[in-house]
Amino acid sequence: MTTYRLQVNGKQHAVDVDADTPLLYVLRNELALNGAKFGCGLGQCGSCTVLLGDQSVMSCMVPVSGIGARPVRTVEGLGDARTPGVLQQAFIDEQAAQCGYCIAGMIMQATALLEKTPAPTDAQIRAHMSPNLCRCGTHMRILRAVRRAADKLAAGGKR
Amino acid sequence: MSADQGRRRFLAAGGALTLSFAMPAWSAPGELPKSLDKSPWLDAWIRIDASEAITVFTGKAELGQGIKTALLQVVANELRIAPSRLQLVTADTARTPDEGMTAGSNSMKDSGTALRHAAGQVRARLMELAAARMKVPATGLALKDGAFIAPDGRRASFGQLVSGQELHARATPEPAPPAPGPKTAIGQSLPRVDIPAKVTGGRAYVQDLRLPNMVHARVVRPPSQAASLIELDAAAVMRLPGVVKVVRDGRFLAVIADGEYRAVKAAAFLARAARWDMPAALPVHPDVKSLVMAQPSEPTTILERGTRVGQGTKLSATFTRPFQLHASIGPSCAIAQLVDKRYTVWTHSQGVFPLKSALAELLAADEDAIRCIHVEGSGCYGHNAADDVAADAALLARALPGRPVRVQWMREDEHGWEPFGAAMVAQVAATLGLDGRIADWQYDVFTPPHNTRPGKAGNLLPATHLEKPFTPPRPKPSPQPEGSGDRNAIPYYLLPNARVTHHFQPRAVLRTSAMRGLGAYCNVFAIESFMDELARTARVDPVAFRLRHLDDPRAVDVVKLAAAKFGWDAYERTPRRGRGFAFARYKNLASYCALAVEVEVARETGLVRIARVASAVDCGEIVNPDGVRNQIEGGIVQSASWTLLEQVRFDASRVLTVDWAAYPILRFGQVPDKLDVHLIDRPGQPFLGTGEAAQGPAAAAIANAVFDACGLRMRDLPLDRARVRKAS
């Protein structure tokens, strides 16, 4: 085991884990963060999506030893139940969840899109969200929520 | 200790005061709503304490279908109080009524109805108490925010009314008079109470539980269903960092470690340290039809009406559905702890009470020594691996008493070992009379079991892998009208002469159990596809043809609404596009759903795109309109995935579809461009669940639209790209 220093949601952390431990397990276990979820551990479903720097990544595929100084952001960093961020509020407004297990990953994937492409077309949203799976069939609402957040940000809303 | 005494002690210990009143004549059982019949004490369902805290208990579980919110709305409406004033406790064998499984779209019908009834009687009793306390007639009381208000302005709050009294009364069959004032929470799209935590990383799932001193475990499953363990060298595994214990019992193999990823690595190591014999035990068939038809079956006629008719045009067709996966996005997880000979199991099982019985048998323990607490998992869509992993956890808790043991199935475990959706064959034949009506109808459905749920330990996967294995009990089909593989096998149409036979296959090639809709998905697919074939032969519009055979006005209404919203009559076909229609009433007694679909087919690539869907739903009195829409949208999109993409594949020895790469499901690029759900509210009608109403109609509507678009009549699910490319 080695000590790794990570910056997660703006805070510094020191974690003692094996070098090959995927970031997902560090987030959930060492840091007790619930947002990123175990869906497959194979990089195929996106339930574990977080931001590494400005890129969305599947945290189940990121060994903690390779992160270095790059900042990690999870859904917890966007806001909480009392003061949700724009995307989180949009998902609440659209009631964009059934079981909700995939949703934190969806929100992080959408965050990466809106930070790079503030005014995406519907086609761009669909294409960008493709790596993330939803088994309950909530896709229509997820797309509407991302659209809603994009429109809100375009109208000058705060992230 | 009887359940009643136990409950009283529990409640007394909690300091909560409960409601009851002197018992009038006990009404005959069976006249109470079903769940109340089993659990008739009002305080089993609603507790109020002196601090005004109101707790509602339900034996049902939140599966992501919004039931927590909807049940709160039901009670809030009866008590004329804001839903935020209520706390809900769901399925917990130590605290809530036993309502069996959360399944069959029965939660609103069973728990919703029971709670409405119980809450109404609670309110009526409180009103009597308030009237007595304030010495005014009950009819003169207003009710607001948890308090009764006398005409002169004096108030008596719920908490004041029950303080100092411990009351405990049975519900009576006669419903309470309606609450004063207008309907409140019911009929409103109250935002779901569980969503805020889910979008902000709050604790929401069993996977999020972190208990003190918890350890992590992974089970190493055999490489195939029939594999046997020849030898195991566990010594090296024991020496891996963090490993606490290696457990072996027969071919049940597991490793427990102090850290989660260490458990994952140790399990991979353990898998390599094992040598298995893998016989070629699975039958190889060229297609689903020959595989299913090769299994022995026991026929039961479930409908026999009239005779076979001679005159008219005869049509027949065979439809098939492969094994399919629940494929829950979060693989199953459970935590179990054994302390002082008592087990606590945190589980997302759909049935905590049946699970408790099964675990008691598995562990040779008293049922009283086991407590199963439902904590949400990801969507299960039926009997997935939730019970199996609970059994894993319980066995490992027994191997490591004192510490909570968390077992998380890996993706390959879930895809490879969950009970599958059953492969089915449906054979339909009908005679079209000269008057353009169906003159006779024969339907035969061949299917392995749709219910191998616990109850019995033999239905828990790890129990069958032990040195002294439990044997799965012989599966039994559920009788009509609910049915299992024969659910919705009887068409809802007017058929003067009809014969429907359920060919139940007790032995399946692969383990199968309940998957959302059970037999309804395939049966409605078959029936509604065939109705289209009949309509075309009769040269009648498919919607008009269905209306010709329906006399239930609620069915007629949904059919007409879906058609109207789609613009069915004015539709003009464009190249490569077509439209399809389908209707069903789930179980012929639950929700009504009709839908019209437009697709675009690209034959060369095999891509079927869903351009738009218009659906109409009648689910009785609507509690939460947005919740209904959410369920129907989800049901349609999920069904589109099953219908266009999904089949379990296996070779002579093992299941091959062990991850999302091998078993693709619908991604964002293929969801419909437009999907609308139109609701018909029936205030006063019983609540009907909507979780399973749309899947069958969606499948048939898509298939019918594909035929309309390009002339391909596809009768074998899934209508995947390889099939569309090959078809000519």
Add this chain to the structure above:
Amino acid sequence: MDHARRKRHTGWWLLLAAAIVLTGIAFGIMWRPALAPQTAIPSFDEARIERGANLARLGMCASCHTADLARPFAGGKPMETPFGTVHSTNITPDRDTGIGAWSPEAFTRAMRQGVSRDGHLLYPAFPYNHYVRMTQDDVDDLYAYFMTRPPLDAPARANDMTFPFGFRPLVGFWNVLYLDDAPWRPDPGQSAEWNRGAYLADAAAHCAACHTPRTELGGPDLKRQLDGGEAEDWYAPALNKNSPSPLPWTRAQLHAYLRTGMAEDHAVAGGPMQDVVMHLAQADEADVAALAAWTHSHLAQAPARTTPAQTSGPLPPPAPDDPDLPRMRLGHELYTNSCARCHDVGRSPGSGAALPLQKAIALYEPDPRSLIHIVDDGILPPDGEPGRWMPGFKAILSIEQAGALAAYLRKYGAGQPAWPGLDQQVRKARAP
């Protein structure tokens, strides 16, 4: 007129004559007439259409002409070439935006000479220099197939060519150099199956278009047939005696690979080869067997050699005296923590089970681009189709990390000399 002036006048006349002749020749090279549009699409018999369907798969037409799965053959796919970005065109029988008005003659001329119906020259991104050797019967079969597809409205997208290649008539000069219209001839010393494979490989599947290196002018380097080339920034390995494959190919393996993209002991098909496999999976089985036979006859000429592929087990840590030790250590650490979990297990039906990297051809190729793409983007099955899945690491590995990993794998996975210019290639692949 005096002698000098006559000489000058003769000089001018000669120059003028030469200019006229040259212009005439150039014109003849660069200009083609338009062919009259046909008014109605003829009908075809089913058998011909079916043969055409098979040929369309063998010819890989949809690889370029289908950009959107919902609109087969409607074109619009951008292809990067050294001369600019070319977009494929609509080859559905739409009258206005597709080939609906093309007679069989126009179609044949396009296939054989790279000339559009209205006379403009097509860019050789369209491999007519291969299709030229198709028999007329096969061309007619293809015509029948395309003319019976659903017509789709999809106007051609404007290309983005670097100057002066936007001037299409220049392609005429390329044709002079590289368009060899001699008919294909079988080799009498080979079997019927081999010859069928040879014909299909050249005239339909155009394997050499990717697997033979190109000259500066973008034509095939005929002196180095099947010596390795490129497509869409992937390196296409040599298929002849210079094959970099660390293990030899058997015919059965090759056949399985062409049909499924997978073969025991060999890497899965990645990049543009995935599309080839998708096409061949739908083609006539005997034709694919023939292609395998022909390809194998070339691959079998690669001499047997000893490579780390004959060993198994995890890749080793760097030698303590490695001149590039810090970078190799980083690469080894990245391999151990990112790759080993799947790649050390060895391929089995399990999902997290992948090829041991000693056997990965990408590490043995003289060009690192394929490896870089695999690491960055992974190898994913086509959307909605089952397959095997390697995730991409572009967002996970920094440029420095990706370079170190590639260098380590090259040396300690394949035992090959370092790739020159590796770091530039890694950076270039990441540039937007």
